Amino acid sequence: MTTTNHDKATATTATGPGWTKVSCPCCVSERVEPLVLVKLGEKVRPETKRWLIKLIGTPQKEGGAALLAHPGEDATGDIIMVSAPRCTLLQATEELGLCKTYNTGEMETFSYDDRDNFRHSGKQIFLTLAERQYIIKYELEGLRARRDVRIPGLADNYTLQHRDNIWQKMTSAGVVVETFPLHNRARLKELSKSWYSGNQLSQPLDSVNAYFGSTVGFYFSFLDFYTWSLLPPAILGLCITYFSMAGSQAEIHEEDAGLTASGHMIQAVFSMLWSTVFMELWKRRSSSQSYRWGTLHLAERFAEPRPGFHGHLGMNPVTGRMEPLFPEWQRDLRMALVSIPVVGLFLGMVVLGMLCFYWGENQVMWLHDGWDSMVSQTLLYAPSVLHIVYTNMLATVYKRVAQSLTEFENHREESAFQNHLTAKVLVFTFFNYFAVLFHIAFVKQDVPLLRKRLASLLIVTQLVNQVTEVVVPFLVDHFISAPHRTETEDDPEEDKFRNQITLPVFPGLFAEYIELLVQFGYLSLFSCVYPLTAVLLLINNVMEIRSDAYKICKLFRKPFSAPAANMGVWQIAFEILSFVAVVSNCWLLTLSPQLQRMHHEGQMSNTDIVLMAILAEHVLIVVKVIVAALIPDEPEWVRKKRAHMQYTSMQALRQQVSTIAVHSLLLQDK
Numbered sequence: 001m002t003t004t005n006h007d008k009a010t011a012t013t014a015t016g017p018g019w020t021k022v023s024c025p026c027c028v029s030e031r032v033e034p035l036v037l038v039k040l041g042e043k044v045r046p047e048t049k050r051w052l053i054k055l056i057g058t059p060q061k062e063g064g065a066a067l068l069a070h071p072g073e074d075a076t077g078d079i080i081m082v083s084a085p086r087c088t089l090l091q092a093t094e095e096l097g098l099c100k101t102y103n104t105g106e107m108e109t110f111s112y113d114d115r116d117n118f119r120h121s122g123k124q125i126f127l128t129l130a131e132r133q134y135i136i137k138y139e140l141e142g143l144r145a146r147r148d149v150r151i152p153g154l155a156d157n158y159t160l161q162h163r164d165n166i167w168q169k170m171t172s173a174g175v176v177v178e179t180f181p182l183h184n185r186a187r188l189k190e191l192s193k194s195w196y197s198g199n200q201l202s203q204p205l206d207s208v209n210a211y212f213g214s215t216v217g218f219y220f221s222f223l224d225f226y227t228w229s230l231l232p233p234a235i236l237g238l239c240i241t242y243f244s245m246a247g248s249q250a251e252i253h254e255e256d257a258g259l260t261a262s263g264h265m266i267q268a269v270f271s272m273l274w275s276t277v278f279m280e281l282w283k284r285r286s287s288s289q290s291y292r293w294g295t296l297h298l299a300e301r302f303a304e305p306r307p308g309f310h311g312h313l314g315m316n317p318v319t320g321r322m323e324p325l326f327p328e329w330q331r332d333l334r335m336a337l338v339s340i341p342v343v344g345l346f347l348g349m350v351v352l353g354m355l356c357f358y359w360g361e362n363q364v365m366w367l368h369d370g371w372d373s374m375v376s377q378t379l380l381y382a383p384s385v386l387h388i389v390y391t392n393m394l395a396t397v398y399k400r401v402a403q404s405l406t407e408f409e410n411h412r413e414e415s416a417f418q419n420h421l422t423a424k425v426l427v428f429t430f431f432n433y434f435a436v437l438f439h440i441a442f443v444k445q446d447v448p449l450l451r452k453r454l455a456s457l458l459i460v461t462q463l464v465n466q467v468t469e470v471v472v473p474f475l476v477d478h479f480i481s482a483p484h485r486t487e488t489e490d491d492p493e494e495d496k497f498r499n500q501i502t503l504p505v506f507p508g509l510f511a512e513y514i515e516l517l518v519q520f521g522y523l524s525l526f527s528c529v530y531p532l533t534a535v536l537l538l539i540n541n542v543m544e545i546r547s548d549a550y551k552i553c554k555l556f557r558k559p560f561s562a563p564a565a566n567m568g569v570w571q572i573a574f575e576i577l578s579f580v581a582v583v584s585n586c587w588l589l590t591l592s593p594q595l596q597r598m599h600h601e602g603q604m605s606n607t608d609i610v611l612m613a614i615l616a617e618h619v620l621i622v623v624k625v626i627v628a629a630l631i632p633d634e635p636e637w638v639r640k641k642r643a644h645m646q647y648t649s650m651q652a653l654r655q656q657v658s659t660i661a662v663h664s665l666l667l668q669d670k
Contacts, residue, residue: 020057213561
């Protein structure tokens with residue numbers, strides 16, 4: 001049976017050998033590229049695997065995912081390879097609100113009904129590899145039972161109830177062990193050459209976005225922009241350090257560290273202005289890339305609940321769908337009685353670590369005063385190093401606890417889950433990494449100790465991060481994992497895909513963003529007491545770009561990447577820190593050598609210094625607001641493109657409403 005309208009086709013059509021059938025002639029392909037691998041449990045029976053393959057390939061109107069599935073070697077194997085036909089991909093593209101190139105050359109929000117007017121909509125290059133793989137994940141995790149169903153090969157207690165999330169149920173039953181996107185070795189090799197294998201300084205960000213997705217693309221774009229934005233503060237820091245050591249301004253020389261008062265003040269004011277300009281220029285760059293990558297106008301939908309969400313089955317009063325419901329008051333109660341006290345406990349452990357650091361600092365100072373040797377001089381840094389190790393270990397433990405707490409709170413939307421998780425980690429991170437520095441600066445007012453502490457943090461933390469994030473995974477992969485996944489060109493394709501299972505799961509970008517946020521805090525909040533901060537960060541980040549690129553390409557499985565319009569909540573965190581930098585630098589100005597000498601000589605009282613700091617703070621906040629207002633968040637051309645997209649979407653909606661109205665009138669006439 002054939003038909004000219006593929007949307008109305010009901011015939012089952014063959015595609016690549018071994019793959020499930022498609023009901024749409026335009027989706028037929030002689031060769032299907034495996035995009036996602038589903039690893040099944042060892043004890044999964046063949047009838048269960050066949051049922052799952054059938055479910056994956058069943059059309060959406062019949063309760064399936066409308067994807068393509070391949071059993072691998074045979075029905076008894078423990079893998080299923082999944083791909084996606086053209087129509088499923090295009091329908092999901094509209095649901096996600098992705099923008100694509102129209103025939104006019106402009107980016108427009110994709111419409112499935114208008115698909116033939118979008119460039120390359122019938123070709124594979126229309127969607128990036130990362131987008132196609134994410135759409136498969138999106139469709140699999142959106143599977144819900146339309147009625148009570150008994151799963152073949154499983155006990156009765158795993159029967160699917162109406163509106164159950166099928167993929168979550170399969171995972172909890174041990175049927176589905178893992179679901180992850182497959183690497184394309186040819187594309188990965190080509191990307192590696194242009195990314196970190198050569199001597200190039202620029203990153204192929206468009207290629208990174210196409211292969212790994214916009215979430216990863218925005219991280220590396222921010223890392224690249226941030227790294228090269230460190231050049232101005234690094235040059236200023238070198239100049240201040242040079243002139244200070246040369247003694248060219250000896251009349252206002254700082255006896256305890258060789259820094260001039262003018263250098264101290266210049267660095268403080270520059271750090272505040274730099275952090276403001278940096279964030280404003282980043283937002284402009286981010287919006288430009290969002291337009292180019294097709295995520296500028298992502299749709300906000302009443303989405304299905306996240307897979308981990310659970311509750312009593314009922315009708316959603318907003319969407320009218322039957323789905324798990326969880327009372328808001330229960331979530332608030334869990335946060336009040338469990339989450340907040342546990343977070344408070346960890347903040348208390350931060351304070352305990354700070355007290356131990358001060359105790360150790362006093363002990364080594366006493367030892368150095370009585371011994372005064374190279375050994376005792378070295379021991380002066382021991383409390384700082386030990387405290388840094390302690391804070392890093394505490395941060396690692398807290399990240400897992402925060403994940404568990406957020407799961408326990410049972411948020412419906414993935415965005416709410418990520419926002420609450422990020423908020424927990426950001427509160428702890430700010431307290432864990434900056435509490436000691438603020439205490440030293442504003443309570444103890446000990447500039448030499450603050451400088452020594454900051455230098456220790458910059459050097460030790462960067463070394464620890466490089467070892468834990470790159471060296472250890474490389475050694476584990478090279479000596480433990482790699483020998484078990486040796487392959488040749490003649491090996492079956494299924495075996496090559498199976499080898500990717502032995503790679504560890506990519507831990508995500510959470511730790512990477514935290515590292516950059518802490519760096520940004522050191523630079524914008526305290527660099528006036530240690531001008532070489534930007535120099536050390538620049539050296540570290542030039543290596544960080546390559547090490548992170550190598551890590552994500554070689555040491556871990558390929559991650560799924562949801563379409564993103566920007567860095568999300570991380571961008572807000574950086575902006576908050578840039579605002580705090582104004583307050584921090586203004587009060588650090590009160591510790592400048594010149595003001596301190598004037599205070600000791602009786603020329604200025606404590607009240608005068610405080611009033612001056614408050615006045616400077618208010619003036620600089622006004623300057624910051626003015627600078628932010630003078631630099632628009634979006635370039636003019638992006639703003640016009642966004643307005644055009646919104647106008648086009650409104651016109652399409654009006655046309656759709658008019659069409660529905662005409663059809664209704666025709667039906668009434670009949």
